[in-house]
Amino acid sequence: MAGQSEPGRGRVTIRTVAADAGVSVAAVSKVMRNAYGVSESLRQRVEASIEKLGYRPSVAARGMRGQTYTLGVLLVDIENPFLPSIYQGIEEMTEARGYKIMVGVGKAHERREAQLIEQMIDNRMDGLILVASQIPGAVMDRYARQIPTVVVGHHEPQADSFDTINSDDRQGARLAVQAFVERGHRDIAMLAMEWDARHEADVSPQREAGYLAAMAEFGLAGRARILRVPSSEKPHADDLRRILAMPDRPRAIFCWSDLDAVPLRNLAWQMGLRVPEDLAIIGYDNNPVAALPMIGLASIDQDGPRMGRLAAEALLSRIAGRRQAEHVLVPPSLVLRGSV
Amino acid sequence: MAGQSEPGRGRVTIRTVAADAGVSVAAVSKVMRNAYGVSESLRQRVEASIEKLGYRPSVAARGMRGQTYTLGVLLVDIENPFLPSIYQGIEEMTEARGYKIMVGVGKAHERREAQLIEQMIDNRMDGLILVASQIPGAVMDRYARQIPTVVVGHHEPQADSFDTINSDDRQGARLAVQAFVERGHRDIAMLAMEWDARHEADVSPQREAGYLAAMAEFGLAGRARILRVPSSEKPHADDLRRILAMPDRPRAIFCWSDLDAVPLRNLAWQMGLRVPEDLAIIGYDNNPVAALPMIGLASIDQDGPRMGRLAAEALLSRIAGRRQAEHVLVPPSLVLRGSV
DNA sequence: ACCGAGATGTAGAATGTTCTACGTAGAACG
DNA sequence: CGTTCTACGTAGAACATTCTACATCTCGGT
Numbered sequence: 001m002a003g004q005s006e007p008g009r010g011r012v013t014i015r016t017v018a019a020d021a022g023v024s025v026a027a028v029s030k031v032m033r034n035a036y037g038v039s040e041s042l043r044q045r046v047e048a049s050i051e052k053l054g055y056r057p058s059v060a061a062r063g064m065r066g067q068t069y070t071l072g073v074l075l076v077d078i079e080n081p082f083l084p085s086i087y088q089g090i091e092e093m094t095e096a097r098g099y100k101i102m103v104g105v106g107k108a109h110e111r112r113e114a115q116l117i118e119q120m121i122d123n124r125m126d127g128l129i130l131v132a133s134q135i136p137g138a139v140m141d142r143y144a145r146q147i148p149t150v151v152v153g154h155h156e157p158q159a160d161s162f163d164t165i166n167s168d169d170r171q172g173a174r175l176a177v178q179a180f181v182e183r184g185h186r187d188i189a190m191l192a193m194e195w196d197a198r199h200e201a202d203v204s205p206q207r208e209a210g211y212l213a214a215m216a217e218f219g220l221a222g223r224a225r226i227l228r229v230p231s232s233e234k235p236h237a238d239d240l241r242r243i244l245a246m247p248d249r250p251r252a253i254f255c256w257s258d259l260d261a262v263p264l265r266n267l268a269w270q271m272g273l274r275v276p277e278d279l280a281i282i283g284y285d286n287n288p289v290a291a292l293p294m295i296g297l298a299s300i301d302q303d304g305p306r307m308g309r310l311a312a313e314a315l316l317s318r319i320a321g322r323r324q325a326e327h328v329l330v331p332p333s334l335v336l337r338g339s340v
Numbered sequence: 341m342a343g344q345s346e347p348g349r350g351r352v353t354i355r356t357v358a359a360d361a362g363v364s365v366a367a368v369s370k371v372m373r374n375a376y377g378v379s380e381s382l383r384q385r386v387e388a389s390i391e392k393l394g395y396r397p398s399v400a401a402r403g404m405r406g407q408t409y410t411l412g413v414l415l416v417d418i419e420n421p422f423l424p425s426i427y428q429g430i431e432e433m434t435e436a437r438g439y440k441i442m443v444g445v446g447k448a449h450e451r452r453e454a455q456l457i458e459q460m461i462d463n464r465m466d467g468l469i470l471v472a473s474q475i476p477g478a479v480m481d482r483y484a485r486q487i488p489t490v491v492v493g494h495h496e497p498q499a500d501s502f503d504t505i506n507s508d509d510r511q512g513a514r515l516a517v518q519a520f521v522e523r524g525h526r527d528i529a530m531l532a533m534e535w536d537a538r539h540e541a542d543v544s545p546q547r548e549a550g551y552l553a554a555m556a557e558f559g560l561a562g563r564a565r566i567l568r569v570p571s572s573e574k575p576h577a578d579d580l581r582r583i584l585a586m587p588d589r590p591r592a593i594f595c596w597s598d599l600d601a602v603p604l605r606n607l608a609w610q611m612g613l614r615v616p617e618d619l620a621i622i623g624y625d626n627n628p629v630a631a632l633p634m635i636g637l638a639s640i641d642q643d644g645p646r647m648g649r650l651a652a653e654a655l656l657s658r659i660a661g662r663r664q665a666e667h668v669l670v671p672p673s674l675v676l677r678g679s680v
Numbered sequence: 681a682c683c684g685a686g687a688t689g690t691a692g693a694a695t696g697t698t699c700t701a702c703g704t705a706g707a708a709c710g
Numbered sequence: 711c712g713t714t715c716t717a718c719g720t721a722g723a724a725c726a727t728t729c730t731a732c733a734t735c736t737c738g739g740t
């Protein structure tokens with residue numbers, strides 16, 4: 001019922017172009033795809049007609065047989081200011097190669113993410129990049145058999161149906177612990193998300209493992225403490241407050257994400273704690289908010305743009321035919337700020 | 341070249357379902373679309389087969405004739421934390437009605453936005469929502485004739501080919517000026533974006549007009565001052581610093597967006613200015629960062645979710661056949677915080 | 681003059697839906 | 711009992727591409 005002014009009679013299709021250029025439909029198709037077997041003169045003629053008529057191929061029709069030259073990017077969440085940096089990297093890489101991107105927002109909800117993936121398959125996207133998806137590995141595997149897939153921010157090093165690009169989350173945690181230790185801290189806790197076995201591949205458990213390993217490495221195994229807050233659904237300000245009010249409040253906290261580190265730092269301020277004197281904090285993601293001078297939150301930087309570029313490269317090579325899975329770990333770095 | 345395991349032979353199409361249920365292809369199509377003329381018994385039979393086979397219609401094939409039940413949402417920018425709230429509203433409304441959403445990110449770049457719109461038309465989206473687009477009205481008009489369109493955050497009250505949903509930006513500016521006046525301020529400046537005639541319909545010029553009108557209303561016409569920073573491309577920290585260092589620095593600043601108000605507030609802090617004693621600030625958008633206790637930035641709230649819902653409703657009714665354009669203004673409100 | 685190989689171009693099937701037009705059976709009506 | 715509706719289904723064209731043969735041309739070599 002969505003009929004607009006022109007009932008469709010006006011639409012310029014590949015047929016219109018072919019007629020105008022005086023060649024076959026197949027010839028125009030070849031030109032569009034840079035396919036083999038088109039002479040320079042033919043190409044020029046066809047391109048002139050395309051230009052003249054303003055022809056644009058229908059992605060829908062393309063999708064029925066060949067490629068759509070469109071990639072799907074699934075973001076966990078649109079509110080985390082760290083994610084756009086990954087997106088930038090993806091885009092930079094794919095745009096140059098003539099691919100378009102469609103974004104889906106999963107809102108950290110597994111059911112929803114699955115729907116979006118199916119929708120992208122239905123839309124005949126050429127490939128998929130899942131960023132920090134909540135979907136369990138087994139399910140990912142099933143989808144990945146239907147469509148070339150690269151996963152970012154989800155550790156599944158043994159997967160063979162898709163590639164993974166990750167920050168070296170264990171190393172990131174180690175950097176944080178080391179920075180605390182070098183500044184004389186011994187009472188170093190970690191603030192982590194609650195998780196169950198289904199989410200073992202998520203980043204938070206990896207950072208936990210790294211934290212515990214680093215504490216042991218620095219001879220502080222006995223002092224390791226993991227404080228938990230409910231998974232990333234909104235309201236855990238109260239949990240954070242409770243943590244800061246504990247009689248044995250730690251002197252330094254490594255926080256699994258700036259998503260919690262920023263509120264934590266704000267609560268500390270509200271409760272009159274001096275940062276870093278009473279409480280030192282290091283977050284994760286180097287979220288732009290952490291960089292604001294008034295917040296001044298030290299954080300582990302994952303180099304989002306680079307992860308994005310790597311993911312895009314992996315996807316394109318997979319689309320080009322690669323079958324062997326690739327698993328990349330990107331080294332993180334620590335950005336020091338006032339909170340340590 | 342993207343071939344996955346199953347060469348396609350395995351794909352379950354509408355034909356598979358029809359065969360399984362022992363009915364015609366057209367019958368299955370009717371069931372999928374809830375179209376007229378299908379008996380209860382037939383519907384049940386078909387639905388059982390769909391369930392059993394896990395059939396999912398191909399959006400590509402659908403797009404070739406009918407609707408795709410997919411809407412395109414074009415966001416200026418993925419880094420502005422205010423935009424997700426509009427997105428939530430859009431989604432809430434459309435999801436319930438069985439529509440899917442694809443997001444495009446324009447990065448405040450006109451050429452890019454135009455490409456994305458064309459891409460969405462190519463993908464046969466049923467309709468488009470443009471959020472804070474940079475595209476001039478005349479160009480929008482051309483696109484809007486090809487596809488049902490609703491525009492958010494772009495004032496074009498005379499447009500007849502598309503609908504607009506906006507915050508009442510003039511009223512928002514008035515609220516800010518009024519709040520300052522009530523607190524005894526008279527030296528009230530506005531921080532605005534540079535703009536040219538092409539962007540008169542953007543929100544910043546509207547807020548300027550509202551500021552000037554309000555200053556006049558409160559008898560301060562002679563004291564109105566508009567300070568300009570380069571358009572939203574990144575680096576204007578230096579411009580902000582210069583403004584704060586002016587000998588005749590204003591005592592109160594109404595800022596066109598939290599995008600600039602947050603850095604401004606941070607710079608003031610860095611330069612040792614007391615807020616609000618030395619400088620009071622009100623921003624616009626009620627960006628989540630403004631709400632952080634340490635930032636405490638008063639801001640005009642646009643009720644993003646509501647604008648999103650209204651935009652979605654307008655689009656759906658337009659898809660359903662409405663031709664007459666609608667132009668809605670949503671009243672803003674002031675959220676008071678420490679910066680005033 | 682003939683042949684074979686490569687390069688260039690074309691016809692037409694295939695893709696998975698929707699939509700138009702039409703057929704058929706049973707009910708309601710005179 | 712014939713006629714006319716109405717409700718339910720179906721056949722097949724249409725949609726805009728790509729892709730798989732296949733046909734035709736051009737040359738250089740015999």
